[in-house]
Amino acid sequence: MRWRSTLLGGIAFLVAATAPWFAPNWFVSLMTxxxxxxxxxxxxxxxxxxxxxxxxxxxxxxxxxxxxxLLGRWAGITEVFVTVLLGGLAAGLVAWVLGFLLAxxxxxxxxxxxxxxxxxxxxxxxxxxxxxxxxGFSVINPTFxxxxxxxxMLLISLYWLVLAICATSxxxxxAYFRSVAGALAVPIRxxxxxxxxxGVSVNRLIHIKLVIAGVLGGFGGALAALTIGHVDPNMAYWxxxxxxVFVTVLxxxxxxxxxxxxxxxxxxxxxxxxxxxxGFWQLILGSVLxxxxxxxxxxxxxxxxxxxxxxxxxxx
Amino acid sequence: xxxxxxVRDLEKTFGSVVAARDITLDVPPDQTVxxxxxxxxxxxxxxxxxxxxxRPSKGAISFEGxxxxxxxxxxxxxxxxxxxFQIAQIFPSLTVFENMSAATAIARAPVGFFGYATAPVESxxxxxxxxxxxxxxxxxxxxxxxxxTLPQGVRKLLDIAMAVAGSPRVLLLDEPTSGxxxxxxxxxxxxxxxxxxxxxxxxxxxxHDMEIVERFADRVLAFSDGTVIADGPPAxxxxxARVQELISGTKRAAAAQAPAHA
Numbered sequence: 001m002r003w004r005s006t007l008l009g010g011i012a013f014l015v016a017a018t019a020p021w022f023a024p025n026w027f028v029s030l031m032t033x034x035x036x037x038x039x040x041x042x043x044x045x046x047x048x049x050x051x052x053x054x055x056x057x058x059x060x061x062x063x064x065x066x067x068x069x070l071l072g073r074w075a076g077i078t079e080v081f082v083t084v085l086l087g088g089l090a091a092g093l094v095a096w097v098l099g100f101l102l103a104x105x106x107x108x109x110x111x112x113x114x115x116x117x118x119x120x121x122x123x124x125x126x127x128x129x130x131x132x133x134x135x136g137f138s139v140i141n142p143t144f145x146x147x148x149x150x151x152x153m154l155l156i157s158l159y160w161l162v163l164a165i166c167a168t169s170x171x172x173x174x175a176y177f178r179s180v181a182g183a184l185a186v187p188i189r190x191x192x193x194x195x196x197x198x199g200v201s202v203n204r205l206i207h208i209k210l211v212i213a214g215v216l217g218g219f220g221g222a223l224a225a226l227t228i229g230h231v232d233p234n235m236a237y238w239x240x241x242x243x244x245v246f247v248t249v250l251x252x253x254x255x256x257x258x259x260x261x262x263x264x265x266x267x268x269x270x271x272x273x274x275x276x277x278x279g280f281w282q283l284i285l286g287s288v289l290x291x292x293x294x295x296x297x298x299x300x301x302x303x304x305x306x307x308x309x310x311x312x313x314x315x316x
Numbered sequence: 317x318x319x320x321x322x323v324r325d326l327e328k329t330f331g332s333v334v335a336a337r338d339i340t341l342d343v344p345p346d347q348t349v350x351x352x353x354x355x356x357x358x359x360x361x362x363x364x365x366x367x368x369x370x371r372p373s374k375g376a377i378s379f380e381g382x383x384x385x386x387x388x389x390x391x392x393x394x395x396x397x398x399x400x401f402q403i404a405q406i407f408p409s410l411t412v413f414e415n416m417s418a419a420t421a422i423a424r425a426p427v428g429f430f431g432y433a434t435a436p437v438e439s440x441x442x443x444x445x446x447x448x449x450x451x452x453x454x455x456x457x458x459x460x461x462x463x464x465t466l467p468q469g470v471r472k473l474l475d476i477a478m479a480v481a482g483s484p485r486v487l488l489l490d491e492p493t494s495g496x497x498x499x500x501x502x503x504x505x506x507x508x509x510x511x512x513x514x515x516x517x518x519x520x521x522x523x524h525d526m527e528i529v530e531r532f533a534d535r536v537l538a539f540s541d542g543t544v545i546a547d548g549p550p551a552x553x554x555x556x557a558r559v560q561e562l563i564s565g566t567k568r569a570a571a572a573q574a575p576a577h578a
Contacts, residue, residue, distance in 0.1 A: 180425045181432035187418050190407040197367070197405065198422045199393035199482060200432070208433075 043213030056114030060217030087222030095214020136232025252299015350533030
């Protein structure tokens with residue numbers, strides 16, 4: 001089971017890595033954004049497993065994005081391996097500090113409090129003229145270990161960077177899910193009292209989940225900022241958070257891979273919906289979400305599980 | 317013999333209500349203590365204070381000579397005092413095996429983030445240990461059933477099995493037989509007590525059925541109005557005039573059914 005999913009993941013990674021040779025530019029660009037956003041979704045999946053839904057994940061996304069943009073603008077640092085890493089760490093630091101409060105809350109209170117924090121950042125950014133208030137500002141073109149690509153090479157370099165970070169994150173989060181700390185998500189959702197009386201601090205476990213999700217959100221935002229080439233306060237707005245929750249519902253919390261597939265499906269549906277019905281693309285997205293909830297309540301990831309179960313029952 | 321658990325002048329008040337007062341006692345290792353008393357007599361308050369669920373208003377609790385008064389429950393669990401609950405505290409959306417292996421994996425993992433993040437939840441050792449515990453508590457036929465679908469007695473056994481996963485020295489059982497039919501009570505207690513004896517665990521159990529107390533306890537603590545009114549071997553403690561009054565006064569139905577204990 002485990003080696004098979006690792007193998008499948010490896011093949012998917014190789015296919016994705018060769019995409020620039022056969023896929024059109026617009027699709028490579030779409031995949032870059034989709035996979036960058038998938039990191040944020042992966043963070044939401046970690047929390048979702050423990051029964052927590054954050055409606056403020058855009059906070060970490062925005063912190064990661066602005067960190068990258070400001071490092072270029074104020075410090076002249078454009079090296080991606082530095083800026084993206086710092087973007088993730090800055091978001092993780094914010095998550096760690098806020099976690100002392102957030103980790104005490106559950107359910108709707110947790111969702112609303114996380115939403116409130118992201119809206120505070122949004123409000124601050126909108127009022128800060130030095131950072132371009134509602135317009136935001138553009139991100140200086142990045143360098144890759146000194147190499148400064150342009151146009152198509154920049155697109156492909158960023159795509160590979162996103163893939164590499166996604167693959168590393170997927171492996172680490174997969175290992176986390178198999179560890180005691182990660183596997184205790186369902187027990188926490190089910191019965192906190194029992195977890196405490198087995199000798200583990202539930203709040204501390206949740207705090208760790210928040211920090212991991214924050215770091216992933218920061219990486220996602222940092223990579224998105226580089227890909228779009230621009231940051232603005234909308235990255236912290238609640239609709240951005242809502243979009244990530246949307247993808248999480250679409251993907252389901254069943255597996256690590258689901259976050260990436262779900263995010264890609266979401267971007268594809270959104271692009272086509274926009275191309276076909278520019279005025280009503282949200283209607284199509286909404287219908288897709290409704291159908292997912294009705295027919296695949298555990299998300300796209302559960303399709304694999306269903307097929308496997310069907311094959312098992314079909315076998316003699 | 318030195319006591320494994322010592323309690324001195326324990327008191328718990330909720331505003332003007334005194335839930336427990338003047339509780340002083342020592343429990344030597346390997347003893348099985350039955351705790352009796354009417355509803356509201358302070359039995360569960362006593363259990364909650366020892367396991368860190370409630371902080372005592374006054375007094376001291378020590379375990380193996382170490383002061384544990386007011387420590388959080390997870391620390392007390394780690395030290396070696398575990399408990400089960402009147403309403404079984406299990407993980408309903410996991411199977412019996414997954415419940416047990418979660419408890420086993422926690423017990424085996426080194427404490428702290430890096431311990432929990434590096435210890436695998438399903439290693440050959442945790443699987444073997446979880447299965448051994450399921451066997452010990454005779455719930456093997458429910459191994460792969462979802463915990464939410466279990467009959468009441470199996471829930472109780474699973475709850476106790478999970479409490480034992482961390483190899484406690486002292487185990488407190490809060491009404492292990494509540495919600496269980498009279499016919500099944502003795503079987504359940506037989507399974508539990510022989511499992512606990514094989515692990516040399518000191519047991520304190522809260523119980524309403526005097527026949528069960530007489531059969532399984534080495535010592536009886538009778539609670540009334542938040543304090544201990546009788547403490548001794550079952551025959552002596554249950555013969556105490558105030559305990560007799562308590563039993564006949566509050567458990568009229570039980571007394572009518574069961575033969576007199578005097």
